[in-house]
Amino acid sequence: MPREEDIYEEHVLDHYEDPYHRGDCEHATHEHEGNNPLCGDVVRVDLQIDSGGDIRQAWFDGEGCVISQASASMLMEKIEGMSRDKIKQFTADQMLELFGPKLTPNRQKCCLLPWRVVQSALHSPIDDGVDTDAVQNFGGPSLREES
Amino acid sequence: MSEKKNTPLDVESIRGDFPILKTLSASGAPLIYLDNAASTQHPNVVIESISDCYRNYYANVHRGIHTLSEAATSAYEQSRHAVAAFLNAAADREIVFTAGTTAAINTVARSWGEANIKSGDTILLTIAEHHANIVPWQQLATRTGCRIEFLPVADDGTIADEVVLDALAKHRPKLFTFVAISNMLGTEFPVARWVRMAHDAESLVLVDAAQAVPHQPIDVRQWDADFVVFSGHKICGPSGIGVLYGRESLLEAMPPFLGGGGMIQRVTVSGFEPAGLPEKFEAGTPPITEAIGLAAAIRYVESIGLECIRAHEQELVGRAYDGLAAIDGVRIFGPLPKDRAGILSFVIDGVHAHDVSQWLDTRGIAVRAGHHCTMPLHKRFGVAATSRASFYLYNTVSEVDAFVAAIAETKAKFSSTGRRRTRQPIKPL
Numbered sequence: 001m002p003r004e005e006d007i008y009e010e011h012v013l014d015h016y017e018d019p020y021h022r023g024d025c026e027h028a029t030h031e032h033e034g035n036n037p038l039c040g041d042v043v044r045v046d047l048q049i050d051s052g053g054d055i056r057q058a059w060f061d062g063e064g065c066v067i068s069q070a071s072a073s074m075l076m077e078k079i080e081g082m083s084r085d086k087i088k089q090f091t092a093d094q095m096l097e098l099f100g101p102k103l104t105p106n107r108q109k110c111c112l113l114p115w116r117v118v119q120s121a122l123h124s125p126i127d128d129g130v131d132t133d134a135v136q137n138f139g140g141p142s143l144r145e146e147s
Numbered sequence: 148m149s150e151k152k153n154t155p156l157d158v159e160s161i162r163g164d165f166p167i168l169k170t171l172s173a174s175g176a177p178l179i180y181l182d183n184a185a186s187t188q189h190p191n192v193v194i195e196s197i198s199d200c201y202r203n204y205y206a207n208v209h210r211g212i213h214t215l216s217e218a219a220t221s222a223y224e225q226s227r228h229a230v231a232a233f234l235n236a237a238a239d240r241e242i243v244f245t246a247g248t249t250a251a252i253n254t255v256a257r258s259w260g261e262a263n264i265k266s267g268d269t270i271l272l273t274i275a276e277h278h279a280n281i282v283p284w285q286q287l288a289t290r291t292g293c294r295i296e297f298l299p300v301a302d303d304g305t306i307a308d309e310v311v312l313d314a315l316a317k318h319r320p321k322l323f324t325f326v327a328i329s330n331m332l333g334t335e336f337p338v339a340r341w342v343r344m345a346h347d348a349e350s351l352v353l354v355d356a357a358q359a360v361p362h363q364p365i366d367v368r369q370w371d372a373d374f375v376v377f378s379g380h381k382i383c384g385p386s387g388i389g390v391l392y393g394r395e396s397l398l399e400a401m402p403p404f405l406g407g408g409g410m411i412q413r414v415t416v417s418g419f420e421p422a423g424l425p426e427k428f429e430a431g432t433p434p435i436t437e438a439i440g441l442a443a444a445i446r447y448v449e450s451i452g453l454e455c456i457r458a459h460e461q462e463l464v465g466r467a468y469d470g471l472a473a474i475d476g477v478r479i480f481g482p483l484p485k486d487r488a489g490i491l492s493f494v495i496d497g498v499h500a501h502d503v504s505q506w507l508d509t510r511g512i513a514v515r516a517g518h519h520c521t522m523p524l525h526k527r528f529g530v531a532a533t534s535r536a537s538f539y540l541y542n543t544v545s546e547v548d549a550f551v552a553a554i555a556e557t558k559a560k561f562s563s564t565g566r567r568r569t570r571q572p573i574k575p576l
Contacts, residue, residue: 007505008560017566040518040531041499063531065499066561077571110501 007101008066016066019073021080025059032121036113038106041068043114045076045121053084060114067107071099072114084122090115156459161451162541164190176511179546184330184358184490184537185515186380189444193383196443197436208435209409209426223435226442227425230390233445234375235366240395240424244433247389248357249279251376252324254391254428255353256283258404259374264321266292271320271350273298273306273336274527275329278520280355284324296320300527304332304481311341315348323350327359331521331535332481333464333490335359342371351397357381361539362460362488364453367392379437384444388437391428398424405430448540456540460489463538463547467491470551476558480528489538492519495554498561500532506560507534510553 025046033044041064048057058076062069078098079087095115096108103111162168167188172178180188200222206215208223224239231239245251260283264270270284274297284295296318300306315323323345327338338354345352353374359365361382367375373394380386393401403410403421407430412420421427448456465484468491471477476496481487495503504516515535518525525531536550 008502010566011569013561014566014568017563018568020568038517040525042531065501067501073568107501107505 007103007107009101011100012066012070015070015073019060019069020077021057021059022061022073023059024061025057027057028059029126030121030124031126032117032124034113034117034120036064036068036109038109041065041110041113043068043072043117045072045114045117047118047121049084049122055079055082055084055087058118060117062114064113065110067099067103067110068113071095071111074098075114075118079118087118087122155455156451156540158459158541158543162543164192164447165541166191166194168541172508172511172513174509174511176509179510179512179542179549181536181538181542181546181550182513182515183539183542184381184519184535186386187361187383187539188541189383189385189440190447192447193385193440193443197385197440200436200439205436207432219435222439223433226438229442229445233365233449234360234390234392235368236392237368238395241392241398243391243393243398243425243428244438245376245389245391245428246387246434247380248277248355248376248378249389251374251389251391252280252353252355253283254404255374255376255393256287258401258428259397260284260287260322261290262400262402264291264293268293269318269320270295271298271314271318271323272296273300273325275300275304275306275332275334275521275524276324276326277330277355277357278522279357280324280326280353281523293321294318297523298325300332300334300524303483304329304334305486306334306336308337308340308344311344315344315350319348320345320350322353324353324355326355326357328356328362328488328490329481329521329524330358330490331492331519331524331533333487333492333537334482335486335488338370338372346371358488358490361448362453363457373397379441379444382441382444383447384441385434385437388434388441390441395424398428401428403427403430407431409433451540459540460538460542463542463544464489464491466544467536467538467547467551470547471554474551474555474558477554480533490535491537492533492535493554494530494533495558495561497563498557500534502561503534503554503557506557507550507553510549510556512550512553514550 025048027048028046029049030047035042043062046059047055050056058080060072060076092112099111165188170178204218206219208220227239227242231242288295298306298314328335342352351373354372356375356377360377375392377390379388410422410427410430412422468484471479471493478494480492500516504514507514517532
């Protein structure tokens with residue numbers, strides 16, 4: 001069993017305090033915001049996707065715990081330069097692997113929030129509203145509200 | 148020990164009654180359980196009462212003629228009597244076993260609500276209600292077109308009597324439903340006084356006593372409330388059982404909510420005739436061992452003494468309050484300790500409640516993090532989530548001190564220190 005302290009390893013805290021691309025993306029073409037009802041974490045993602053379907057820029061903003069905000073920073077860094085299709089193939093397990101420290105099921109929800117929002121953002125062009133084929137169920141643990 | 152000097156409770160002896168308190172937390176540290184407002188732990192007498200029923204006299208109740216069924220029925224009804232006596236209800240018939248506080252409130256909303264509430268009527272709530280005492284009324288509003296009004300809380304987590312009086316006069320509610328002790332703020336609202344004010348305004352009253360019944364002596368006749376609800380699992384009893392106390396004349400006039408076996412006098416192909424109280428509201432096989440466990444829990448806390456439990460929690464919450472208030476950057480919600488029960492919600496500037504809870508867990512300390520099912524109340528105070536420590540009879544002064552020290556440590560752990568992320572090489576596009 002991993003020690004819980006390890007969740008807050010240096011690499012994670014570094015991303016939390018010094019995030020990659022936190023803020024607004026001036027030339028965003030796609031945008032989505034999501035929250036985690038369990039803890040109230042909010043993450044918004046702005047993407048600039050070029051005509052070839054590659055992510056030119058990925059930015060996020062939001063409020064929440066170390067896990068959700070650090071994982072957003074890591075994910076923005078990861079997906080810049082990737083193609084839309086590659087990101088669609090980027091699974092929840094890969095996201096957890098990118099984050100690093102092993103997380104309990106509840107904290108996995110925090111970690112996967114930015115990943116969920118990115119997946120939705122791919123289907124959310126800023127001008128045309130949300131694609132009707134946007135899929136809301138990406139697998140992974142459910143985000144059921146606490147009782 | 149110094150603890151014994153300050154409190155009439157023999158906490159060390161009480162702790163010996165709770166096997167789970169001897170376990171170690173995941174981190175290897177001794178467990179410090181401060182999540183009692185969410186659910187409490189169970190003493191041996193409760194665990195054994197349930198085990199004893201399953202081992203020796205379990206059967207369905209109110210159905211069989213055989214010996215086991217008679218024994219189980221008798222124990223189940225004795226449990227009802229224990230609850231009635233505990234609350235000082237006028238009769239056992241006024242005690243309905245439900246699945247919990249939530250189910251009890253839903254029963255009133257569905258049964259009394261649909262029979263008595265129509266479009267244009269008002270239900271008065273406080274903004275401090277648990278979702279369990281908001282959503283059933285919102286559902287009722289959807290069905291009937293009634294209105295819901297919320298009393299605001301002041302910055303210190305209290306609600307002045309004038310605010311209540313004004314709202315009663317202005318809205319003329321059919322029902323005023325409020326929490327006796329806020330599960331987030333810890334505020335103790337003046338139940339008996341507000342019930343009088345509501346009755347003067349010809350409103351019925353439902354009291355959500357989930358956080359009150361386990362922690363102080365309750366007398367429903369002294370409160371004079373029309374409905375009082377609470378849960379078994381917050382008073383050292385099992386989950387899956389709760390209590391709806393209702394004034395007999397009201398319960399008598401209410402239609403049954405859940406239909407099924409056990410709640411009928413007679414069924415024909417053309418209809419049914421409901422049973423009398425309290426079976427009318429207990430369709431299906433009830434929570435049998437849960438009721439027996441609840442009665443054991445009630446006997447247990449009564450043997451310790453509710454006044455003593457309350458005094459002990461007052462000491463703990465006062466000490467925790469002073470300790471947290473002395474830490475720079477910690478914001479406490481709710482009133483001063485003199486007006487609060489053993490519940491303490493707080494935020495640490497710049498640190499999310501989940502990180503607080505996770506870090507405390509590494510020290511063996513269990514606290515709640517989130518909105519505690521009070522999202523409107525959290526919105527009122529401008530926060531999405533808080534951390535909450537809540538105390539019970541088995542908590543000690545040294546646990547409070549360990550908690551306060553861990554909060555100071557958490558603050559330091561997550562403070563900004565000028566960290567820099569490792570820069571990735573620029574990726575060519």
